[in-house]
Amino acid sequence: xxxxxxxxxxxxxxxxxxxxxxxxxxxxxxxxxxxxxxxxxxxxxxxxxxxxxxxxxxxxxxxxxxxxxxxxxxxxxxxxxxxxxxxxxxxxxxxxxxxxxxxxxxxxxxxxxxxxxxxxxxxxxxxxxxxxxxxxxxxxxxxxxxxxxxxxxxxxxxxxxxxxxxxxxxxxxxxxxxxxxxxxxxxxxxxxxxxxxxxxxxxxxxxxxxxxxxxxxxxxxxxxxxxxxxxxxxxxxxxxxxxxxxxxxxxxxxxxxxxxxxxxxxxxxxxxxxxxxxxxxxxxxxxxxxxxxxxxxxxxxxxxxxxxxxxxxxxxxxxxxxxxxxxxxxxxxxxxxxxxxxxxxxxxxxxxxxxxxxxxxxxxxxxxxxxxxxxxxxxxxxxxxxxxxxxx
Numbered sequence: 001x002x003x004x005x006x007x008x009x010x011x012x013x014x015x016x017x018x019x020x021x022x023x024x025x026x027x028x029x030x031x032x033x034x035x036x037x038x039x040x041x042x043x044x045x046x047x048x049x050x051x052x053x054x055x056x057x058x059x060x061x062x063x064x065x066x067x068x069x070x071x072x073x074x075x076x077x078x079x080x081x082x083x084x085x086x087x088x089x090x091x092x093x094x095x096x097x098x099x100x101x102x103x104x105x106x107x108x109x110x111x112x113x114x115x116x117x118x119x120x121x122x123x124x125x126x127x128x129x130x131x132x133x134x135x136x137x138x139x140x141x142x143x144x145x146x147x148x149x150x151x152x153x154x155x156x157x158x159x160x161x162x163x164x165x166x167x168x169x170x171x172x173x174x175x176x177x178x179x180x181x182x183x184x185x186x187x188x189x190x191x192x193x194x195x196x197x198x199x200x201x202x203x204x205x206x207x208x209x210x211x212x213x214x215x216x217x218x219x220x221x222x223x224x225x226x227x228x229x230x231x232x233x234x235x236x237x238x239x240x241x242x243x244x245x246x247x248x249x250x251x252x253x254x255x256x257x258x259x260x261x262x263x264x265x266x267x268x269x270x271x272x273x274x275x276x277x278x279x280x281x282x283x284x285x286x287x288x289x290x291x292x293x294x295x296x297x298x299x300x301x302x303x304x305x306x307x308x309x310x311x312x313x314x315x316x317x318x319x320x321x322x323x324x325x326x327x328x329x330x331x332x333x334x335x336x337x338x339x340x341x342x343x344x345x346x347x348x349x350x351x352x353x354x355x356x357x358x359x360x361x362x363x364x365x366x367x368x369x370x371x372x373x374x375x376x377x378x379x380x381x382x383x384x385x386x387x388x389x390x391x392x
Contacts, residue, residue, distance in 0.1 A: 035349045038091040041269065043345030044276045045090065048283065050290065057084035058092060058348065061338050067375075068338050069331040070363060076355040077325030078348070081338075085318030088293040091269055093321040100320050101299055104311060105163055105182070108301070109227070109248060111309035112160055112184040116194045117248045118224030120205055121178035123215040130168070130175040130292040136214055137177050143208035144201055153200045157193055158186040161305030166298050170285060171265030182248060183224075184305070191226045198224035332360030336373040 042058055049055050060082045061068050069079040087094045109115045122140060124133055141164075144150055165180040183197070202222045209217055227248055266274070266282075268289055274282030306314055332355065335341075341348045347370070355363040367374045 034095075035353065036346060037273070038095055039349035040346055041091045041272045041276055044272065046345075048275065048286070049089065050287075051084070051086065051089065051294070053082075053084040054086050054089050056082045057086075057090055058082065058345075059342055066336075066338065068335045069328070070333050070335065070351070070355060070360070071325045071330040072332055072355055072360070073326035073330045075325060076352040076363075078352075079324040079328075079331070083318070083321040085316070085321035087298045087317050088268070088296070089290055090321075091272070093317070096323075097317045097320045098298075100315075104306070105248070105299075107311060108161075108163060108305060108309040109182060109184060113187055114185040114189040115227040115248070116183045116185075116189070116197070116224055117180065117227050118183075118198065118222075119178050119180050120201075120217075120222050121176065122209060122217045124174055124176060126172070126174035128174055130177070130288055133175055133177050134168075134292055134296065136209075136212065137179065139212060140205055140208045140214075141179060143211070144204045147200075147204035147208075149200050150204050153197050154183075157189060157197055159197075160184050160186045160308060161302035163302075163305070164300045166296070168289070168293070169265045169267055170271060170289075176265070178221075181224075182227075189226065194224060194226045198222075331377060333364050333367075333377065334375045335367065336375055340370065340372050 039058070045054050045057070046059055058081055061080050062082050063080040068081055071077055071079055083093055084090050085093050085097065087097050120141070122133065122137055161184055163182040163184070165182075166177070167180060168175065168177045170176065201224070202219060205222060206216055206219070209215070266285075268286075271282050271285050271289065275286050301314070306312075351363055351366060354366045364374055364376060
C-alpha cells in the first residue's frame, strides 16, 4: 500500500481530459495576490449576492462585544468574524475549506493500492441553462451508478469507493459542467483494467444521455486513467505543479488555481472578478451560477470511504470555514471596531499579510496608522504607549 471588557486599550476612540481549466502556475506572480483577490471579490458579493450568509461573510463580527481577534499560528487569521462556508460562491471560504478537503483527498487516495482519475461531461450549447445542465449531469451519473454492467465491473475490479469533484466553467459554447471522479481500488490495478472500467462506464453514460433525450456526449471528452501509470492522465497532470496523488487532489479541489482564459473561457472566479471590474455580462452569468449551484456539493465521497482511509467523521463546509486560526493564546491583538474593514475591504487581507511577514507589533502599528482602534492583550514597553495620532 502506498504510502467584554477591554484590556490595554489602544486608540479606543475612534484548466487532460480536454478540461477547459488550466492551472495557474504556483510560482506565478499572481500567486502572491491570491489573498487580496479573494477578499476583494468577496466584498463584491456583499452587494450582489442573494444568499444571506454570503452577504454577511467577513463583513460583521459575531462576538457579543463586536471585537475581532488577530491571531497567528504558522499563518495569520481572524477570530470572531462571520463565515458562510459556501465553496461554490465565496472565494475566501472556498480557499479555506478546500485546503482541508485537498488533504483529505490525498489521504484517501494514498490509503489504497491503486487509484484512477477521470472526467465525464455532457454535450452543451450556449442556449442551455446551467441549472438544466447540472440536473442532467446528476441524472447521468446516477444512471451510470445504477447500471448493472457498471456495478458488476466495479465489484470485480475491487473499487472500494469513489471521490467525486464538480467543476464548472463557461466558454464559447456556454456552461461546461463536468465531474472529476477518483476511483480507489482494494488491489493493484493495471491500466488495461482501468480502461475496461472506463469502457463500461462510458457506454452507460452515453446510453443514459440517449434515454434522457440528451445529445450524445463526445466519447473523447470522457476519460479515465490510472493515476500513476496512464500516459493520458500524466499528460494532463503535467500541466500542474504537482505529480501523482498530490496533483489529483489539487485537480479535484483547487478551482482557484485554474484559469480558462487561454481557451476563451472563464472559471466562476474569473466571472466574479469580471463583476468586480464592472462587466455586465459577468454579472448576469454570476447570478445564474449562484442560483444554479445553490444546495449542490463540490465534493462527494462514497459512504464508508473516509473510515476505510482512517479519517474521522467528515466536518461540514460550514464547520471548516468557521474554524479559527489557533486558540485565544495565539491572539496578538484585538480590533475593537471592524467598520473600517467593511469600508475598505482590502484592508482585511493587507493586515494579515503584514502580521505574517513582520509580526504583531507591525500589525498594531498598521492599524494605528489608519485610525483603527485596537487593544494589546499584553501591553508592555513601547507598544503600550502608542496611541492613534501620536508621533512614533
